[in-house]
Amino acid sequence: MRAGSIFYFFREAFKSLSRNKLLSFATISTISVCILIIGIAVLITLNTGNFITQLESDVEIVAYMDKDLTSESVTDIGEQIKEIQGVKAINFVPRDDALKKLQKNIGGKEYDLKATLGKNPLPDTYEIKASNPHDVASIAGEVGKISGVYKVNYGKGFVEKLFNATRWIRIISLVFIALLVLGAIFLIATTIRLAIFARRKEIYLMKLIGSTDWFIRWPFIIEGILLGVLGAVVSIAILLAAYSSLLNNIETMSFLPLITSSSILRNFYLSLLAAGGVLGVLGTFISINRFLDV
Amino acid sequence: MLVQFYNVSKVYSNGVKALDDISLKIDKGEFIFLMGASGAGKSTLVKLLFREELPTRGQIFLASRSVVRMKRAEVPKLRRNVGIVFQDFKLLENKTVSENVAFAMEVVGANTRDIKQRVPEVIKMVSLQGKEDSFPGELSGGEQQRVGIARALVNRPVLLIADEPTGNLDFETSTGIMELLYDINRKGTTVIMATHARELVKVAHKRIITLEKGKIASDNADGESIA
Ligand SMILES: Nc1ncnc2c1ncn2[C@@H]1O[C@H](COP(=O)(O)OP(=O)(O)OP(=O)(O)O)[C@@H](O)[C@H]1O
Numbered sequence: 001m002r003a004g005s006i007f008y009f010f011r012e013a014f015k016s017l018s019r020n021k022l023l024s025f026a027t028i029s030t031i032s033v034c035i036l037i038i039g040i041a042v043l044i045t046l047n048t049g050n051f052i053t054q055l056e057s058d059v060e061i062v063a064y065m066d067k068d069l070t071s072e073s074v075t076d077i078g079e080q081i082k083e084i085q086g087v088k089a090i091n092f093v094p095r096d097d098a099l100k101k102l103q104k105n106i107g108g109k110e111y112d113l114k115a116t117l118g119k120n121p122l123p124d125t126y127e128i129k130a131s132n133p134h135d136v137a138s139i140a141g142e143v144g145k146i147s148g149v150y151k152v153n154y155g156k157g158f159v160e161k162l163f164n165a166t167r168w169i170r171i172i173s174l175v176f177i178a179l180l181v182l183g184a185i186f187l188i189a190t191t192i193r194l195a196i197f198a199r200r201k202e203i204y205l206m207k208l209i210g211s212t213d214w215f216i217r218w219p220f221i222i223e224g225i226l227l228g229v230l231g232a233v234v235s236i237a238i239l240l241a242a243y244s245s246l247l248n249n250i251e252t253m254s255f256l257p258l259i260t261s262s263s264i265l266r267n268f269y270l271s272l273l274a275a276g277g278v279l280g281v282l283g284t285f286i287s288i289n290r291f292l293d294v
Numbered sequence: 295m296l297v298q299f300y301n302v303s304k305v306y307s308n309g310v311k312a313l314d315d316i317s318l319k320i321d322k323g324e325f326i327f328l329m330g331a332s333g334a335g336k337s338t339l340v341k342l343l344f345r346e347e348l349p350t351r352g353q354i355f356l357a358s359r360s361v362v363r364m365k366r367a368e369v370p371k372l373r374r375n376v377g378i379v380f381q382d383f384k385l386l387e388n389k390t391v392s393e394n395v396a397f398a399m400e401v402v403g404a405n406t407r408d409i410k411q412r413v414p415e416v417i418k419m420v421s422l423q424g425k426e427d428s429f430p431g432e433l434s435g436g437e438q439q440r441v442g443i444a445r446a447l448v449n450r451p452v453l454l455i456a457d458e459p460t461g462n463l464d465f466e467t468s469t470g471i472m473e474l475l476y477d478i479n480r481k482g483t484t485v486i487m488a489t490h491a492r493e494l495v496k497v498a499h500k501r502i503i504t505l506e507k508g509k510i511a512s513d514n515a516d517g518e519s520i521a
């Protein structure tokens with residue numbers, strides 16, 4: 001492609017933008033509404049994902065030791081657990097600490113459990129976190145095989161249900177976003193088709209006098225990128241304002257763990273910007289081809 | 295041979311048989327009148343030459359290249375060798391005379407310097423000096439048609455196709471257009487002109503191909519027998 005042609009493509013794109021102000025405005029509005037809806041859906045998905053990741057990472061394995069082990073063999077078991085594939089961290093809770101904790105939960109110092117029961121009924125325990133919470137079942141199995149481990153508990157049944165639910169939430173939100181994107185492509189292509197339709201005679205003439213398909217496409221594609229990015233900018237501005245005011249107002253309610261990481265949010269907004277450009281190009285590409293068939 | 299038609303038929307999708315078993319040859323440098331009643335198939339024949347339509351049957355060659363079998367990507371190259379003057383002008387209303395002519399060079403990727411040099415040349419050829427910055431809506435029919443001719447010529451085609459270039463023009467203006475076309479032909483460009491205008495053809499002494507219901511009714515080398 002020649003430098004002169006590139007200049008021509010940009011000149012034509014800008015000319016067309018300013019010539020069809022109403023259609024440009026309509027396209028920008030369509031794109032920004034689409035991106036806004038997709039953006040909201042993605043934000044909800046991200047935050048839900050964040051929330052369920054947190055839920056999942058709360059899942060841990062508790063391994064109870066046999067009561068008559070020496071402290072060396074308890075330490076040794078700890079070492080063995082650490083060596084199991086997929087174990088992220090372990091936390092040793094000595095039986096005395098466990099008892100204190102229990103006592104505190106039941107209520108007050110004056111009620112001395114140890115005195116009441118004669119001796120500490122609780123075993124030493126290890127709390128085990130998995131690198132991937134989905135591996136807890138198999139890790140729990142491994143831990144259970146170590147001799148000296150009396151019992152392993154990881155919320156069997158509940159954990160499986162939780163993971164099943166979170167998997168479905170993820171799948172459904174992805175499918176939903178994919179459908180939104182498809183709808184957006186269709187809607188944007190239809191709007192852009194109007195703009196191209198207004199210039200069909202010019203395109204037809206260009207074809208008859210020997211211009212190539214790409215020569216005709218480029219200005220429209222540049223126009224599509226510009227319209228898409230402009231539309232995305234509008235929707236990003238709205239989302240930025242809405243989300244930050246949401247964060248400010250909801251800060252106190254810490255049970256809703258909203259994403260505040262600026263790097264995640266920045267990537268999110270940049271992706272929306274790119275999505276605007278891509279939607280503009282796709283819409284143009286889909287719409288223009290039928291006019292080139294001369 | 296510049297143009298060859300071998301047993302060409304064209305049936306439109308609505309079932310109308312516009313051309314029926316046409317075979318003909320046109321040499322480089324010829325000037326051809328294509329005559330026939332309305333609906334005889336003149337425009338259809340001409341459209342096959344630059345592949346605006348494809349034939350239903352038969353073969354067409356332009357400069358020994360098959361117009362029918364060529365790949366889609368090669369069509370622009372074919373069309374750049376053919377200048378087309380449309381009966382309805384097909385000028386872009388929002389472009390000036392100069393811009394309309396330059397447009398034909400821009401869309402084939404010519405560089406700015408060549409465009410700046412060539413456009414005034416062809417505008418002079420069709421005697422439109424002084425109208426460069428007028429818009430088509432500000433021109434008479436004859437002037438608009440001359441813009442169309444300038445645009446068809448600007449890329450130096452080997453073949454100029456003119457479909458009723460004098461269609462709605464008075465006799466005087468038509469004669470002016472004809473002089474222009476003869477002049478172009480004298481400079482070496484092959485010209486095919488579809489027309490109804492017997493009075494123009496009669497005095498021209500050029501080859502006349504007459505179509506009748508999609509068939510060649512007569513092909514007269516010197517145009518003498520036309521009544
Ligand atoms: N795109 C089309 N679809 C269907 N039928 C068509 C099409 N174009 C032309 N025809 C038909 O084909 C026949 C030949 O048409 P064509 O335009 O070639 O005639 P013509 O000789 O150029 O006529 P005129 O002198 O009126 O321009 C006519 O019957 C016409 O109705």
Ligand SMILES: [Mg+2]
Nearest residue numbers: 336337338457
């Ligand atoms: Mg016709």
